[in-house]
Amino acid sequence: MRLDRNLCHWRIWAFFAVVVLWPHAAAADTITPERITAAMSKLEALAEGAVADGAVPGLAIGIVHGDEVIFLKGFGHCDAGKPEAVDADTVFQIASLSKPVSATVVAALVSDGIVSWDSKVADLDPAFRLAEPYPTSELTVRDLFSHRSGLPGTAGDDLEDIGYDRAEILHRLRFVPPSSSFRAGYSYSNFGLTEGAIAAVKQTGKSWEDVAEEKLYRRLGMASTSSRHADFAKHANRAALHVKVDGVWAAKVRRDPDAQAPAGGVSSTARDLSQWVRLIVGNGVYDGKTLIAADALDQTHVPLMARGKNPVSGGASFYGLGWNVEFGRHGLSWGHAGAFSVGARTLVTIFPEERLGIVIIANAFPTGLPEGLSDSFADLVFEGSVEKDWIKAWDGIYASLFGPAVEAAKATYAAPPSPARPAAPVSAYAGRYANDFIGDAVVVSAGDGLVLKVGPAGARSYSLTHYDGDLFLTFPDTETPDRPTGVSFVVGPDGKASAMTIGFLNDNHLGTLRRVGD
Secondary structure: OOOOHHHHHHHHHHHHHHHHHHOOOOOHHHOOHHHHEEEEEHHHHHHHHHOOOOOOOOEEEEEEEEEEEEEEEEEEEOOOOOOOOOOOOOEOOOOEEEEEHHHHHHHHHOOOOOOOOEEEEHHOOOOOOOHHHHHHHHEEEHHHHOOOOOOOOOOOOHHOOOOOOOOHHHHHHHHOOOOOOOOOEEEEHHHHHHHHHHHHHHHHHOHHHHHHHHHHOOOOOOOEEOOOOHHHHHHOOOOOEEEOOOOOEEOOOOOOHHHHHHHHEEEOOOHHHHHHHHHHHHHEEOOOOOOOHHHHHHHOOOOOOOEEEOOOOOEEEHHHOOOOEEEEOOEEEEEEEEEOOOOEEEEEEEEHOOOOEEEEEEEOOOOOOHHHHHHHHHHHOOOOOOOOOHHHHHHHHHHHOHHHHHHHHHHHHHOOOOOOOOOOHHHHHHHEEEOOOOOOEEEEEEEEEEEEEEEEEEEEEEEEEEOOOOOOEEEOOOOOOOOOEEEEEEEEEOOOOOEEEEHOOOOOOOOOOEEEOO
């Protein structure tokens, strides 16, 4: 069955998935107020214990049942080693938890008749292009919010890393070859969803940031929530980003995600996000008033694209519009995780039939604590006891995201051949290189070595260390500073490099640049 062609039947599909695929899902009538109260008490103890054990420097939790916020609390500290405590009003960068928030903003526009989920991007934002003409002409807001446009998952992330702004990144997506046929494959794309949001607000004549505030944050009284990094930075009560340095949490890096604001640039608090969860579990009704039409919001939870299975619990997982839709051990749930590898972890989980939702925001990476706490809470609510150590299980998942890749890169470049082939003279490599996607790159001499400058006006600089022949190494990643990446040159008979391939910009085979000029 093609789910994207049967949107009006999504409730039948959800019923089929819960009743047929997951016949042992807990019934709603097992959820009693007493069970929820006991679960919250145990959850609080789990969170306190995890912070005391150093799982994260700080986190905040909000829980909604029906139309009430029934739990709201912060734990730990905003900045490791400093006294400021996290509370319900501490502002966190929520990373990809921004996606379902932004889907709610677009649902509000759909509800108001400003745009449709099936509006074509070619009509809304005619300047936007994909690599091929047919997908460009047929692409809809729905396609971009469900990650089925064919854009590779990392498309544009690399340009953001080297300093390009949103407009330039979205313009250059036209140079990225598709990773799958149009609407045939799921590929999670920050800048694909960002374009979907930007296109959706075009007819308002306002910025995405202003529309998000007008259509959602202000309506729900989310006074500490914003899609602008500058607003986050103004808050005194804000959580720093943390990574492990020699086994200790440290606030080392700041992250400005404005370029992908709809996909990853929201900052908020547990208190504010709980108001948003009230709107979701209320199916568009908030404080007794319909703010978003149910049919506009319903479509965000249609299971459009298969994602496989939940890596820990094994539940069948799909993607809707900015939401994960799962059929797991406790029945139907909607959710989304968020992460910045430089130090943020977030999660929302909603059980719509029970009108129960939990949001957890933390200031560290890597950690599976949000999922571990959420799964533990669900077990306590539905079963009365925790089935397994979910925190440990999820920690293993997140710890494995970068570790193997870093070790593989280290092994690849553990030692150059002996004897290593000498490099050509510096003049062989120095010069200007370019391609349509990355733009200009300059290689200059610096002391006895080379420096690579990329991005607008050479915004990012990377030292190149000779490894073997015409291959050099650099260490470009702030979050994995010990991970080496190759930068290789092709030197012709004239003794000059005609091309350069930058390994850390080559995920989509667009990292080869040709020499320009002398």
